Amino acid sequence: MAGYADDLALAHLLADTADTISTARFRALDLHVESKPDLTPVSDADTAVESAIRSTLARARPRDGVLGEEYGASVAGSGNRRWIIDPIDGTKNFVRGVPVWGTLIALMEGDLPVAGLVSAPALGRRWWGAKGHGAYAGRHQRAASRIRVSAVNRLADASVCYSSLTGWEESGRLEPMLDILRQAWRSRAYGDFYGYMLLAEGAVDVMVEPELSLWDVAALVPIVTEAGGRITDLQGRVDPSGGSAIATNGHLHADMLDRLSAGKP
Known part of the structure; x- marks a missing residue:
């Protein structure tokens, strides 16, 4: 090819x-x-x-x-x-x-x-x-x-990665984030590129980050999507310059967007 x-x-x-x-x-x-x-x-x-x-x-x-x-x-x-x-x-x-x-x-x-x-x-x-x-x-x-993303389709069965809770507090989404972590099967704050790569390998099912720059995410997009996953910003836009990211195995994406966009424009 x-x-x-x-x-x-x-x-x-x-x-x-x-x-x-x-x-x-x-x-x-x-x-x-x-x-x-x-x-x-x-x-x-x-x-x-x-x-x-x-x-x-x-x-x-x-x-x-x-x-x-x-x-x-x-x-x-x-x-x-x-x-x-x-x-x-x-x-x-x-x-x-x-x-x-x-x-x-x-x-x-x-x-x-x-x-x-x-x-x-x-x-x-x-x-x-x-x-x-x-x-x-x-x-x-x-x-x-x-590599390929997982087939997990319920938050209760999902392993969730996230960046520091300080960033989620500053974004005004700390409570929705904490609710996700409480309901997930497992949660770990691997942070930076690593959570996204574990997602692409199927080792975790969700990676979320409230604040990032284009150089933080551009390289991750083709890897996640070619592995079968989905990555958008917190508003659901397929825009690597959107300043935030939700990456999932695809099955959990709509649920994560709904949970993290609650009460937000």
Whole structure:
């Protein structure tokens, strides 16, 4: 199958570069960490990874635009393709020595993410998918298995992932979120990319997040959807720039939307 095969191959090469840089800086005694204007941390690994990815894209895809968390947007050519980069998703984990962090790489055509890759070198695992290609997980391209969401169709039987309760409180949806957690079979706050990847693998059934940016979610969309799942914002829009996310195995999506949109515009 052609389609986005070349783009996925490039994404793997970009991830190889990112993994080399980030792994060398993980738990480094001289890791340099600063606070951005929004008070979130950024390490020298974040900036080094994004710089390296941008450099490769400038050579390999000079006509494509790029949007990254650390260096913003750059426009190249006149096409509708752009790469969305989160150099280290889970920076707070990274700087504290927690191994749940990864590089997120997405390709968008217009407003639609068509290919995505998540590489978590400290976990020894990658996930990737592209429109019409399916979704896969493994240590690398040659050691991968196709992944699929679960068939759970009741909240009482579901394992639910969520981000911090502080975010849900700030969104005004803390009580509906707590009700979901009370009624679910199991709940865990894995957070960041990891909950979505567990969803795509069928290990959990719901992942919800009240606040995120395009680079937090763009790479996740093709993986979740090609694994048979569904991902929207809290208003039910299929819009990765919507600022929030509900990802499910599909069976539970309408129920989650109803519960979390109660009393909200």
